[in-house]
Amino acid sequence: MRRFWIGVAAIAGKDLRVELRTRERIAAMGAFVVLTALLFNYAVDRTAVHPREIAAGLIWMTMLLGGLLGLGRTFELEKEDGAFEGLVATPLSPEALYLGKVLSNTLILTLITALTVVVFAIFFQVDLSGNPGPLAGVLFLGVTGFTALGTLFSGITAGTRMGETLLPILLFPLLVPLVTFGVSATATLMAGFPATEILGTLRILTAFTLLALMAGVGLFRFIVEE
């Protein structure tokens, strides 16, 4: 069991180290979310609706679209020079490989989500001071559920000819629960309601995330197998 978690940490550590040195994905995703927020400013008629009122939905959509950009490239590096086959050939179990990838993706995307929230707070004067703790918790739960499912499907799309183009088609129909309950909880908290108001939605978000993680751990083996 200890070896398993060492493997998870090794994979996550490798990915984060590569990311830290190249900063490719973080730079692309970061620029993406800032520019998307910028475009939203022009897409929303500010005399008719104040962006603050729909900020929760916009933040989640920006996070998902930006995250998609990075998730699609989860196995990009491994595709070169048969690195993926090498990784599979190591004594590392597929489950550890999956969880390691989820971990690194989640950490990177958490950073991007934090950036998204800050950008929205600055651009659209969204007030975050009401419930910063629970808000961060809801967003982190959402990010984890998203990467748990996204990493699994990214493993699939990496093995197809269509590649990343296929990812949203597979992923988006399944993200409906995440968006519905995530946006609702976020909007409730931003409106200043206490965290006890969102216990029900929080439970479903947790169920989604656990289900996604379990599905990933159980099925990733069949994706990497030759």
Place this chain on the structure above:
Amino acid sequence: MSLRTVRWAGVTLGALGVGLTLLFHWQVFFWVPTEASMGIVQRIFYIHLPGAWIAFLAFGIVAICSAVYLWLGDDKVDQAARAAAEGGLIFTTIVLTSGPLWGKIAWGTWWTWEPRLTLTLLLWFIYVGYFMVRNSTDNAERGKRFAAVVGIVGALNIPLIHMSVQWFRSLHPQPVVARPDGPNLHPDMLTTLLTALLAWTLVFFSLFLFRYAAARLESAEELRALTRASKAAGDEVPVP
């Protein structure tokens, strides 16, 4: 089950199903009483509801066969999953076309975020993803495994998606939705509905068996071609 049995079962179910389909269309057009509040358009219901029932039944079959395929690796089970998914896609499309046609007159709009309609649309996209994954891998075995994973994860997620579309709707009340369901159905309406359900269930299983048999023939033929090719190559160059 031998292929011959499969084909015979397919023909029998298909003949019965088509016969009953003709019967229920006669019932729908000439026999069943017109619903009082919605009028003639309510008759679409008799093809809409059986379509939805099959769409979800097929998805269940896809998920179970996919899980068994990943577990045992038997190609036959994968062919069954694919056949069910094809049928499911057809009937989901029927639901998605008949629903808005009815909605335009009954609700006054082509589309509302009615939970069941939304769920069916998402189901349709999951089916589409299932086939896109299957057909876009260079290695056929891998495509089957990928598709199986998509089928299983999709099915696991359906209850949660169902919850969210239900919940979402309760937050956003729609114009009053009159629905002809419920136990207080006219007995003739119930008869028509049950005939339609039976008819299309039979048609679905007939299509399912035919597609399954076709897939088995295809793979048998591929295997023969492969053996021939390797034999032909073996005559000239000895294969190590």
